[in-house]
Amino acid sequence: MSHDLDSQAFEGLGRLCIDAAENRIISGPDPAGMERIEARFHGSAFDLHRHDTYAIGVTLHGVQTFRYLGAARHSLPGQIIVLHPDELHDGGAGTEDGLRYRMLYLEPSLMLDCLGGASLPFVRDGVVTDAAFCATLLSALGPLEQELDDLFVDDFLVQLMQSLTRHGGQPAKPMTRTAWRAAALARDYLTENLTRPVRSGELEAITGLDRYALSR
Incomplete structure (x- = not known):
């Protein structure tokens, strides 16, 4: 379903962009604990805010600029953004060409279940360059309007956690x-x-x- 980003679309996230005609968000059907969106906008989009979920996504067009963990970050097409729960950040388009990205929001409980008792990895760099990680994300974010079946979601979450663990510096568990x-x-x-x-x-x-x- 496609939505125009009017002045109330991101209530609570500090919506700054006022030209709603050029901005919208598309959301897909999602399993419990997971939300998938595509966002398109120009200019400054959000002032400082937090999520209670993980926000992990791929920049598709333009330059995605944001402040995160006290530093300015810039994501180019094909790069990955990793935002941890409760971490303050803003967001916007870095050029006049505008911005398009797809984002996955995940409940921390899903990540913990997937890790089997291991601690959650922390990826300090808000922007990651990793072709395999990007391909994993796009396997779920590419078919945005399709429902994801149970077996796909299980396998996707494991691959996602392996990518996060790799960039968080934690070794992978060997298979018994x-x-x-x-x-x-x-x-x-x-x-x-x-x-x-x-x-x-x-x-x-x-x-x-x-x-x-x-x-x-």
Whole structure:
């Protein structure tokens, strides 16, 4: 669904841009704990504000400029923005060409479930250059108007956390022999049920692993 960004569209985020005709936000159908948007605007868009979610996105057009953790940041097309919950930041277009980006907002509880007890990674640099990370994000943000099925979301979250962990300086967990056996069981089950959608709970039941451990 497409929305014009009128004066009330970002109430609470300090909306500054007054030319609503050139600015809009598009949101997609989202699973619980996740929100996906595309935003387009010119000029200064938001004054200082915070999110209670992670905000992770890709700049698609223009220069995305913002202040974060006490420094000015600039994201170019193909670069990734990583904003942690409760961190103060603003945002706007850095040139007269305007700005277009897609953003994913994730509840911290989803990240914790995916990590299996490990601490949340902290990516201090607000802008990241990583082609594989970008491809992972666009796998969910590209088909914005499509619903995401359970198995895709589980696998996407694991890949996302691996990217965040890599840039946060935390080592990846090695795969155990038990996990290899569980992965083989899941593969065989999926092969046997190619003609119907398979839910994450089914794979958890036959492998004994939670959905995120299985996706890893």
